[in-house]
Each structure stands twice: as C-alpha cells, then as structure tokens.
Amino acid sequence: MDDLTKSRVGPGPLSQSQSTMLTTLWLLLCFALPVQESPFPISCPNRKQCQLALLSDNDIILHCNAPGAQWQFFTPLKTTWASNFTTNLNMVTMLNGSLLIKNPLPSHTGIYNCNDKDGKKVMRYEIDFQDVITLHITHKDLDQKPLQNESLSLSSKQFVFTQWEPWQDCNQCGKPGERKRLGYCYIQESLENVMPCWLYLGDEKVWSNRLRPEMQVETCHIPCTHIYAKYVVFDNFQLRNNVGSAWLTCPLGSIYRPVFWEANNLSLTWKDQLSGKSISTIMDSSNGGSWLQVFQSAIYRCFVQRELMAQFNSKVNVDPLKFLSSENSKQQPEAEETQKENGNSVFKGLNVMMLVGMVLTVLGCLLKQFHFSRRRERNKMFLVK
Numbered sequence: 001m002d003d004l005t006k007s008r009v010g011p012g013p014l015s016q017s018q019s020t021m022l023t024t025l026w027l028l029l030c031f032a033l034p035v036q037e038s039p040f041p042i043s044c045p046n047r048k049q050c051q052l053a054l055l056s057d058n059d060i061i062l063h064c065n066a067p068g069a070q071w072q073f074f075t076p077l078k079t080t081w082a083s084n085f086t087t088n089l090n091m092v093t094m095l096n097g098s099l100l101i102k103n104p105l106p107s108h109t110g111i112y113n114c115n116d117k118d119g120k121k122v123m124r125y126e127i128d129f130q131d132v133i134t135l136h137i138t139h140k141d142l143d144q145k146p147l148q149n150e151s152l153s154l155s156s157k158q159f160v161f162t163q164w165e166p167w168q169d170c171n172q173c174g175k176p177g178e179r180k181r182l183g184y185c186y187i188q189e190s191l192e193n194v195m196p197c198w199l200y201l202g203d204e205k206v207w208s209n210r211l212r213p214e215m216q217v218e219t220c221h222i223p224c225t226h227i228y229a230k231y232v233v234f235d236n237f238q239l240r241n242n243v244g245s246a247w248l249t250c251p252l253g254s255i256y257r258p259v260f261w262e263a264n265n266l267s268l269t270w271k272d273q274l275s276g277k278s279i280s281t282i283m284d285s286s287n288g289g290s291w292l293q294v295f296q297s298a299i300y301r302c303f304v305q306r307e308l309m310a311q312f313n314s315k316v317n318v319d320p321l322k323f324l325s326s327e328n329s330k331q332q333p334e335a336e337e338t339q340k341e342n343g344n345s346v347f348k349g350l351n352v353m354m355l356v357g358m359v360l361t362v363l364g365c366l367l368k369q370f371h372f373s374r375r376r377e378r379n380k381m382f383l384v385k
Contacts (some may be wrong), residue, residue: 038252039100042125049124053163053184053196055132055213056106057286058255062099064114066122069097074111076202097122104129109198128196130184132255132286134212139274141219150210152187159188160197160210170220171260173306177221178270179258180288183214215255215285217270224306233310237294245295250302251309253290260303261292268292 043063044050054060064071071093090102099112106129114123138144152158162183170177185197197211237246253259261268263281270289272278280296283289294300297314 038254039102040254040256041098044123044125048122049126051126051196051199053128053130053186053213054104055135055182055255056104056108056129057132058104058288059100059102060104061094062101062112062114062123062125064097064099064123066097066114066116067095068117069093069099069122070115070117070119071099072111072113072115073108074113075107076110076199106131106198126199128184128199130196130198130213132213135285136212136214137217137270137274137285138214139217139271141271142275144274146183146214146216147210147212150208152206152208152210154204154206156189158200160208161186161188162214164214164216167218168256169258169305170222171258171303171306172267173222173224175221175267176219177260177267178217179220180215180217180270182255183216185211185213215288217274219271232308235310235312236315237312238315239295239297245293248292248294248300248302248310248312250290250292250304252304253287253302253309254304255286255288255290257288258305259289260306261289261300262302263294263298263300 039059039061041061041063042052042054071091073091090104090108092100092102094100097114097116099114101108109128110126112123112125112127113121114125116122136147138146147162149159149161152160163186164183165181167179167181170179172178186194187197187200188194189200201211233251235248237248239246250259250261261281261283268278268281268283270283273281273283280294282293284291284293292300292302299314300312301308302310302312
C-alpha cells in the first residue's frame with residue numbers, strides 16, 4: 001500500500017494536528033496490514049436467541065455484550081448436539097465478549113452459546129453456514145430464474161425452498177446501479193417446523209442440487225444524497241507475468257454489503273459479467289464482488305454502500321531516474337542503478353524509522369500514564385494518613 005489521502009471524517013472538520021495524527025496512524029497500518037474485507041456484525045435484536053442462515057468463507061462477528069465471555073460450540077447430529085472444540089482455531093473472542101469467526105466453513109454449522117464470566121448464558125446463536133461455493137446467481141434483467149421449490153423425501157415428506165433476505169441498498173446513485181439480495185436454503189416439514197437446511201439435516205448424508213444458497217441481482221436507480229467520505233486508500237498493483245492478472249480487494253467489502261467497482265470511470269456490473277460481456281475483469285461471487293480479478297492495466301475504484309473506499313493504480317515498470325538526464329543515463333547505467341538502490345534503501349529506512357518511532361511514542365505515553373496513576377495513588381494514600 002503506497003499512499004493514502006483523507007477526504008472528510010464525521011460531521012465536522014478535523015484540526016491540523018488531528019489530521020496529521022490520523023494520517024500517520026493510517027499510514028503505519030497500511031504498511032503493516034494488507035487491504036482486506038471487514039467482518040460483518042451479527043446480532044439478535046431484542047432477543048437472547050436466534051436461528052440464522054449465513055454464507056461460508058465470509059467473516060462475521062457474533063455480538064455478545066459480556067466482557068470475559070466464554071463461548072461454546074455444538075455440532076448438529078441426527079438426534080442430538082455434540083460439543084466440538086476442534087474447529088475453534090478460526091474463532092477469536094474479542095475484548096467486549098463478541099466472537100470473531102474467520103472464513104467459516106459449512107462444518108462450522110451449529111449452536112454458539114455465549115456465557116458470561118460466571119457461566120450464565122447470555123446469547124445463543126443457531127447458525128447454518130451454507131456453502132458459498134454452490135451459490136446460485138441470477139440477474140433479473142437477463143431473465144435468469146431462481147431455484148424452484150422442490151420436495152425432499154427422507155423419513156417423511158420435506159419441502160425445500162429459498163428464504164430471501166431483503167434487498168440490499170443500490171450500490172450506486174445518480175446513475176444506473178445494481179442491488180442484490182441473498183437467499184438461503186430452508187426445509188419445511190410442517191407449519192411449525194421450518195429450519196435452515198443443514199441445521200435440519202445435521203450429519204444426514206443427503207445430496208441434492210437444490211440444497212444450496214442463492215444470490216439475485218437487479219438494476220436500480222436512486223438519487224444521490226450527501227454522504228460523508230472517510231479515509232480513501234490509494235494502492236498500486238501490477239499484473240503478474242505468469243498469469244497476466246492481479247487480485248484487488250475492496251476495504252470493508254462484504255457479500256452482506258453493497259459493493260461497486262469501476263474501471264477508468266466505467267461501471268463494472270454483474271449483468272455484463274453474467275452475460276459474458278465482461279472479459280477484462282471478474283468479480284468474485286463468493287464474497288459478493290469484494291474481490292476483483294483484473295486482466296488489464298487501468299484505474300480501478302471501489303465503493304461500499306456508495307462510499308468511495310479505495311483506488312488502485314497500475315504500476316508501470318519505468319525508472320524515473322532516466323528522465324533526469326538522458327545522456328547520463330545512457331553513459332552511466334551502473335551509477336543510475338546504484339542511485340535507484342540507494343533511493344529504495346532510504347525510503348525503506350524512513351518507513352522503518354516511522355514505525356519504530358510511533359511504537360516508542362505509544363510505549364512512552366503508556367509508561368508516563370502508568371507513573372502518573374501511581375503518583376496519584378500515592379498522593380491519595382498520603383492524604384488518608
């Protein structure tokens with residue numbers, strides 16, 4: 001990640017010192033971390049228990065407002081639930097008690113109990129992580145049809161259908177955009193017994209082309225309203241010679257959020273991709289288009305919930321030193337290469353110094369605050385005496 005610029009943050013302007021501090025912190029984070037997706041928060045409004053269907057391979061956070069919480073995971077079997085701790089390697093309990101699940105698999109389908117530090121149950125989630133690899137995608141403008149309802153015969157007669165989520169917001173305003181909605185596989189055995197497919201089936205060995213989630217897309221057009229922009233990431237990419245392509249990741253992108261891409265100010269749409277018209281880019285359907293595979297150089301920009309998140313510029317393998325003096329470049333190629341290597345070393349050294357300086361500053365502030373707190377505590381003890 002090479003550069004970063006600030007458009008505007010929040011409802012009011014920042015002071016120059018605040019702007020400098022935030023920009024420095026963002027730069028340090030950019031050097032340390034790759035651009036990646038953001039986990040999608042999940043909660044049960046006004047309830048302590050809920051049953052949900054979600055998609056695999058998409059990070060989520062299960063809300064639980066219980067600092068020091070302990071989480072339990074149970075796997076669904078044919079007749080009961082079994083405790084399972086072997087799949088918790090991708091699950092991290094956060095400081096506020098919530099649970100971060102990275103790249104959930106279909107095998108992570110089950111019950112998630114959140115208990116407080118005293119062992120009292122606070123939240124219970126029954127989650128079916130449906131396999132995103134089998135996602136069935138259709139576009140209404142192309143007259144593509146969703147999956148039809150089917151019957152499933154096990155020990156009794158079951159009815160398989162898709163339960164659709166509400167449409168997400170339009171991913172663009174002021175000009176034609178697209179919006180999507182997700183649909184999950186559900187099984188109904190009776191009016192009272194309706195469950196997500198794999199919570200219902202457990203470890204039952206059943207295969208059917210109907211037992212899979214869906215995503216439906218349609219064209220939308222809405223007027224623009226004022227949206228406060230946040231920090232925009234500027235990054236460079238380079239096409240790999242052996243493949244002739246590169247992958248771009250939209251920050252904060254998620255299959256659960258509206259994501260929009262454009263190349264050289266031209267919209268990239270699911271309609272073009274599903275109809276075969278788009279050959280220079282591919283939006284990854286497994287994460288709702290948050291990842292983009294590109295096959296040619298261009299300026300790519302991505303938006304999340306109609307907010308500009310990042311711009312990606314293609315790298316050009318041109319040495320800028322050769323434009324300083326064409327004659328010297330021709331006569332002294334070795335000196336030119338030395339200057340280039342020295343420049344890169346200095347730039348890398350400055351980056352390391354910035355990072356070390358920031359870490360030392362933070363440690364110094366913490367140490368100073370610790371001494372200040374200890375001094376206040378001693379003063380209080382002296383006054384008591």
